[in-house]
Amino acid sequence: xxxxxxxxxxxxxxxxxxxxxxxxxxxxxxxxxxxxxxxxxxxxxxxxxxxxxxxxxxxxxxxxxxxxxxxxxxxxxxxxxxxxxxxxxxxxxxxxxxxxxxxxxxxxxxxxxxxxxxxxxxxxxxxxxxxxxxxxxxxxxxxxxxxxxxxxxxxxxxxxxxxxxxxxxxxxxxxxxxxxxxxxxxxxxxxxxxxxxxxxxxxxxxxxxxxx
Ligand SMILES: Nc1ncnc2c1ncn2[C@@H]1O[C@H](COP(=O)(O)OP(=O)(O)O)[C@@H](O)[C@H]1O
Ligand SMILES: [Mg+2]
Numbered sequence: 464x465x466x467x468x469x470x471x472x473x474x475x476x477x478x479x480x481x482x483x484x485x486x487x488x489x490x491x492x493x494x495x496x497x498x499x500x501x502x503x504x505x506x507x508x509x510x511x512x513x514x515x516x517x518x519x520x521x522x523x524x525x526x527x528x529x530x531x532x533x534x535x536x537x538x539x540x541x542x543x544x545x546x547x548x549x550x551x552x553x554x555x556x557x558x559x560x561x562x563x564x565x566x567x568x569x570x571x572x573x574x575x576x577x578x579x580x581x582x583x584x585x586x587x588x589x590x591x592x593x594x595x596x597x598x599x600x601x602x603x604x605x606x607x608x609x610x611x612x613x614x615x616x617x618x619x620x621x622x623x624x625x626x627x628x629x630x631x632x633x634x635x636x637x638x639x640x641x642x643x644x645x646x647x648x649x650x651x652x653x654x655x656x657x658x659x660x661x662x663x664x665x666x667x668x669x670x671x672x673x674x675x
Contacts, residue, residue, distance in 0.1 A: 464552050465549050465550065465552065466496075466497075466548060466549040466550075466551070466552050466553045466554045466555060467549075467554045467555075467593045467594070467667075467671060468545065468549060468554070468555045468557070468590070468591075468592045468593050468594075469486070469554065469555070469556050469557070469592055469593065469594050469595070469596065469667075470556075470557045470558075470559065470560035470561070470562065470592040470594075470595045470596075471483060471486075471556070471557070471558050471559065471595070471596050471598065472559060472560070472562045472563060472566070472595055472596070472597045472598070472633055472636070472644075473597055473598035473599060473600070473605075473633060473649065474600070474602065474605045474626055474629045474630055474633075475605055475606075475609050475618075475619050475626075476600065476604070476605030476606060476607070476608035476609035477598035477599065477600045477605050477649050478598045478600070478608075478649040478656060479558050479559070479598055480558065481653070481656070482596065482598055482647070482649075482656070482660055483499055483556060483558055485656075485657045485660050485661070486556055486660065486664065487499065487556075489660075489661060489664050490554065490556075493668075495554055496552070496553045496554065497553060497554040497555070497556055498544070498548050498553055498554075498555055498556070499556050499557075499558075500540070500544060500545070500555060500556070500557050500558070501557060501558035501559060502533075502536065502537060502540060502557060502558070502559040502560055502563065503516050503517070503532070503533055503536040503537070503540075503559075504536060504540070505536075505539075505540040505544050505545070505557070506539050506540055506543045506544050508536075508539050508543075509536040509537075509539045509540045509543075512532055512535055512536035512539070513536060515532055516529060516532050516533060516536070516617070517616040517617050517618065518616070518617060519615075519616065519617045519620060520617070524617070526568065526572045526573070526574060529568060529572070530564070530568040530572075530574055530578070530579075530582075533563075533564055533567075533568060534564070534582045534586050537560075537561070537564075537586055537587065538586045541586070541587065541590055545557070545590065546590060549590075557592070560592055560595070561583055561587055561591065561592070562595055562597075562633065562636045562644070564579060564582075564583075565579055565632065565636060566628075566629050566632030566633055566636065567618065567629060567632075569632070570628050570629070570631070570632035570635070571621075571625050571628040571629050571632060591643070592643065593643070593667075593671070594643055594644075594645065594663075594667050595636070595643055595644045595645070596645055596647055596660065596663060597633045597634070597636065597637055597644055597645065597646045597647065598647050598649035598656075599630065599633065599634065599646050599647065599648060599649055599650070600630075600649045600650045601630070601650060602623060602626045602627050602629075602630055604650055605626070606623075606626070633646075634646065645663050647659045647660060647663070
């Protein structure tokens with residue numbers, strides 16, 4: 464049986480890494496085999512591409528360059544890590560995936576949705592996540608949570624307006640595909656966020672066991 468593929472989405476400081484920790488506990492308590500991974504990255508080559516994308520640099524990065532690098536990393540990640548795991552029945556939990564491209568390279572940078580659709584269909588095809596949890600927080604709260612972070616990457620350094628577009632973009636992904644994309648109110652306490660995530664995982668696993 465094919466494993467399930469779950470992606471986590473949301474802006475910086477929304478709580479994706481924290482959510483992955485909760486999901487890991489849930490998977491272990493249900494004896495489900497899983498791998499945790501992230502985008503851009505996830506394999507040695509894709510992690511090298513991640514550095515190219517995220518390292519702050521003086522040379523302006525062309526939007527098409529950024530978009531193609533993200534999809535280049537994704538092609539490698541899918542072929543070398545995600546697909547083999549799913550084929551073995553292992554669940555894959557990814558910190559960011561395809562929705563981030565629609566939101567960052569599409570909505571926030573103004574990339575053409577038709578181009579994104581074509582790249583998605585070529586590179587990702589049927590390997591879309593079975594479920595996506597969007598961690599939603601107001602931009603200011605996300606930024607407050609990461610102020611202590613030493614290291615700010617090229618996208619973290621974008622304007623508040625950019626991050627507002629990112630938040631709106633993820634909420635649009637959820638309204639466009641509400642069955643797959645579930646919004647978690649991540650502005651609440653850690654306990655309340657954990658509870659929402661567990662509720663979603665219970666619902667999803669019920670739906671999935673009904674499919675079989
Ligand atoms: N619900 C929450 N309430 C308070 N602090 C939180 C909450 N979720 C995450 N944090 C804290 O906010 C910071 C950013 O969370 P993190 O999970 O690293 O976000 P992301 O991976 O989306 O950037 C971390 O210090 C984390 O401990
Ligand atoms: Mg994180």
